[in-house]
Amino acid sequence: MPLKKAFTTTIDNVSILDEHGSFDAKLGAPGGKPIIPDDDLVKLYEHMCLCRKYDEVAFKLQRSGRMGTYPENRGQEATSLGAAYALNGDDWLVPCYRENAGLFWRGLPLEFVLLHWMGDERGNAIPEGMCITPLAIPIGTQMLHATGLAWASKYRNEKRLACTFFGDGATSEGDFHEAANFAANLDIPVIFFCQNNGWAISVPTKIQCSAPTIAQRGIAYGMDSIQCDGNDIFAVVYCMKEAAKRARENNRPTFIEAVTYRLGDHTTADDARRYRDAKEVEKWNNRDPMIRLRNYLVQRKLWDDAKQEAAVARAKEAVTAAVKRAEEIASPKTADIFNSMYAELPDDLVIQRETMMTHSLGQHPEELPPTSTQQRTHQQA
Amino acid sequence: MPLKKAFTTTIDNVSILDEHGSFDAKLGAPGGKPIIPDDDLVKLYEHMCLCRKYDEVAFKLQRSGRMGTYPENRGQEATSLGAAYALNGDDWLVPCYRENAGLFWRGLPLEFVLLHWMGDERGNAIPEGMCITPLAIPIGTQMLHATGLAWASKYRNEKRLACTFFGDGATSEGDFHEAANFAANLDIPVIFFCQNNGWAISVPTKIQCSAPTIAQRGIAYGMDSIQCDGNDIFAVVYCMKEAAKRARENNRPTFIEAVTYRLGDHTTADDARRYRDAKEVEKWNNRDPMIRLRNYLVQRKLWDDAKQEAAVARAKEAVTAAVKRAEEIASPKTADIFNSMYAELPDDLVIQRETMMTHSLGQHPEELPPTSTQQRTHQQA
Amino acid sequence: MANLTLVQAINLALIQEMEDDDRVIILGEDVGPNGGVFRVTEGLHQRFGSDRVVDTPLAESGIIGSAIGLAMAGLRPIPEIQFEGFLGPAFDQICTHAARMRTRTRGALTVPLTIRVPVGGGIHAPELHSDSPESFYAHQPGLKVVMPASPYDAKGLLISAIRDPDPVIYFEPKRIYRAFREEVPEDEYTIPIGKARVVSEGDDITIVSWGASVVQCMKAIEASDRSIELIDLRTIYPLDIETIEASVKKTGRVVVVHEAPLTAGFGAEIAARVMEHCFLYLEAPVQRVTGFDTIMPYYKLELEYLPEAERIATAIDHVAAY
Amino acid sequence: MANLTLVQAINLALIQEMEDDDRVIILGEDVGPNGGVFRVTEGLHQRFGSDRVVDTPLAESGIIGSAIGLAMAGLRPIPEIQFEGFLGPAFDQICTHAARMRTRTRGALTVPLTIRVPVGGGIHAPELHSDSPESFYAHQPGLKVVMPASPYDAKGLLISAIRDPDPVIYFEPKRIYRAFREEVPEDEYTIPIGKARVVSEGDDITIVSWGASVVQCMKAIEASDRSIELIDLRTIYPLDIETIEASVKKTGRVVVVHEAPLTAGFGAEIAARVMEHCFLYLEAPVQRVTGFDTIMPYYKLELEYLPEAERIATAIDHVAAY
Ligand SMILES: Cc1ncc(C[n+]2csc(CCOP(=O)(O)OP(=O)(O)O)c2C)c(N)n1
Ligand SMILES: Cc1ncc(C[n+]2csc(CCOP(=O)(O)OP(=O)(O)O)c2C)c(N)n1
Ligand SMILES: [Mg+2]
């Protein structure tokens, strides 16, 4: 008697528009109906142009000392953008920090992300109704909030879902496991969107996950899981639509691994040449999601050099305006350190705010004895 | 073009001696050579008798106020016992708290576990060389220590492994995920042994893991993973031998899900009737690992009623002696609160130990001014 | 009015808040059909159903992290952590997110969360079931930390916590869960967070305490012939220094009592503040009667570790004699 | 002797201890070929290989938890946590296991672990890269907590920490990683854990501080014409109260300076202890100059938050005038 099979499964890989320009019509345009209409496709590409320009300018802002640490998004535009495109405007986007493309598509004003990296909390004051949570610095922690946000939507029967973004490294954190496990076992409509960009700072993906795919992380939870080419916006949109359907119809979560690559350094504080091969970067430069999409659009006669030039010019203008808005915002006031700490500020914090002191003598001048002599008398009274 | 397969896998289920007494010779005695020789099998069964008696007595000690909370092991003897049996004496056992059978097999003096539950740390002072870590109260945390212990063995090239035990509930904790992920990606020889006993206190397994098996948790890490009948000591030993080989030869970890059942309450502080069905318990009573093994031994003419009687009598004697040793141990001294805090006690702790005070006035009598009058003078000096 | 234990008072508050506001939901380990390991949520699952009283996977960071998400979406989740010893896995979500969300988003997102946690020693429980971690959380800005010492306060403080727009850690001193009963009004009422309670008035010495230690202080006071003012903090952060100050300016002598270890325990903060606010009135250094700077021992020795009435009495004598 | 930065001094200590003792291994995120995000482990991977300098998965609880296992097996692991803001996920393993293993096993198993963590603000870093969590860990019995304020101390304290048979959290004030250089002996030497350093002597006021704040205190002292004694704690737990006491009995006036929030910060403990030990010598209440009871703001406002020299100078004036 051989061993019994208790469980069998498979992870699919989705690729629609591959790096050589070949397009899988069966998946990309089932029944002749493209999963991304041409109009939208052009808009998505134009949006990528905007984001690429933004990235370039943000990098320069940091280098010229006008902004703090900044994590380049370059090369990863198709992931969060495809995801945001496939969702409804009231689905929660729960990002990490490399999802400019998706957040801007949703409508986040460009200057918000700059403000964040300029060390200003107002960059996180996401306008109401935008359904975006702030950039998450502590890796792997935000997925749990996505689970909670989606859970609340389910509780209220709203048919909204949450899509949370994170890197390959983030899947090593315990909080990722707990978020996915909660979602799977309590039937919560979350999409776990992993951007596997090959590296977590200097640590290669195989140290985070030595399994053949990261997508199989989801199998642990009995979650529908899929891998896709993350530089192929069609593949991303394909997976997202399936996942969104599953979430909305059955409150079931999905794990998506989008295979992509971080073309730049981890952040402006990093120098990736210390740990990775120029050849590897070169290879991925050729797989740039923008090159691929542009070629496709050109081939389809939806794009040309003139349009490109115009798009880049528009992008430049928009980014310049955003930088201006971010840099012209009035400096935060020291009181801002305190003002948002609680709905109602405790007395002690009011005093700290008024005096900008933590040492008590300055804070309670009425208690300062006029002279030292008086002090002793007082004490002995 | 259909979707490409990125990954395919299967979870096997191992059952050798099933609840109806049928024995799978192909797995249980390949080439005619039983994976557990008859002599050992008798010893293992006798050991189960000892542990069952121990459990019964420990329960009564709690009920009669002679011991604190105690978690019954009843019904789960085959899991940790089979595991400990299959390992070498210098492999680390990293238990949770329901592994009496395995720990006693290794040689842990019976009174240690009693002392632990009697609220005495000496129950954790495992004799050197026994390679056992103390019972772990915080769920899911000890697997990481197993990963570290096995890592150290690998570092030293010792060919020792660590086997860590935990419940179905524990697999929901982030630390489990991190321990398994470290072991898989850094090639560390750990066996993750999950005792899926159907419940985590009142919470059924499906809330911890709604996937078809818990074993598939291991797939997330690309870890060899297997499910077995945890009430079948042959199946446990089978899986353990495979896992131990893999660990020793290739430093690879394994995830084992042993399906078993907690026949008693979660602990003496619990009343399982509040949340689970008598019928379910009844069903599992019939699957008791001891009944199964005894029937098999009887059928094989290795056991009879007289032997049973003698074994129970020996067990009773051994347990009675252990209770005596545990209860006769001298009370701990208050100084013991301090003595093992650090290799060398900081001055402040020495003072706390000597004075059994935390308020300073009593601790520094030399600083007490003889009179209040003197005090003022002093201060103004 | 009914004569209730602390457990019953909490249970009543939960029921009433859940009746009033369907944004209130409970989540945690064993809080459902089992009613919690201390039976604090007894009957709630039957009453409100499994959408509002949710048994979760065994994962504290998961419980708090998803509760943060629930709260960000506008619900009023009440996660239970089964014992204070298991709050550690959730420390990061509490300090990194719950405490920071309002200020890091400048108020765009908030976390109206009440984390219920049984706390403290004295019940002969296993390891990690008897700690007192309140000082950790008092040191984390953005949180409020409360700990009732009586059934009456338990109900009023819990209702305040649930209604509070910011995250509150609500510690429940398990040693007095059922130690005594008290008249608790049937109607809902609140006790303001941030206000201490003068348990008994006195002129010679001020004792400041909270949680189950308050009962030990009362015992010590009863056995003493001195005139002692006992202040039950009720809220640890924000600290009600006014009430303490008023008392110390009268007595000039202070004893602080808590179960947590001495060093960097919240008693240190009280001592420091008392010195800052009442320096010229102090007749003796503030004395702290606390757990030792050791791990809370297993239960055979736990009463030697805890600041029991006797140790408090000794400190009273010392501080009075100074 | 070489003129080294704090980063270089630590790097040197690591190399020397690893040369001497092959039980010493390093693990963490990016500590390998990249040499750590602050380059503290630069060159070590090349020198000692990937068995002894190990890039781990991105999981802080995993790093500390497995390091605990390594230590229990007799190695001397030195895990690095990349920033203090990411110590939170490891809080539970540190407090529940590293700190307790020796006492819960009555010495059968021990955890000779040195956890290296960059700490503190002032470098214009993103959120959660500028906190000061030392008080959390000082409150957890079973740990030792150190924080050097100079290259010389950094080397000697780290060697002591690595050789210490108990778990040590070694905080590295990142603001002064490269802020100045100091002569650091080439030979190995130790600085005892638990001993403070009198940085400068004085008669009027005692300032107690640690980490990067020591530099701010020095600035404030330089600008003052008072005679000020500055004590750099070096070790936070166990606290060297003797050195503080000796100073306060001379000066009668005390200012404590740290970056962490005021409430339940370690300054409170120092204030409380000073009162206990020097009550009759105190001429003014101990004053604390610290971070506010708020979240460390994003970097545009971080210098307003931190206890910079100016704020210290004001406190000096106030405490002198009292
Ligand atoms: C909890 C935590 N640990 C460590 C860090 C430091 N850190 C910042 S980004 C990063 C790597 C993240 O890798 P990955 O998740 O793959 O995302 P990527 O940057 O590649 O998109 C690390 C280690 C952090 N921010 N948070
Ligand atoms: C971190 C932590 N959370 C909660 C608890 C309380 N608790 C003790 S045992 C238990 C259930 C454990 O279930 P499982 O892992 O399946 O082990 P079993 O007891 O069924 O063998 C819980 C929730 C704990 N001890 N530790
Ligand atoms: Mg990555």
Ligand SMILES: [Mg+2]
């Ligand atoms: Mg179980």
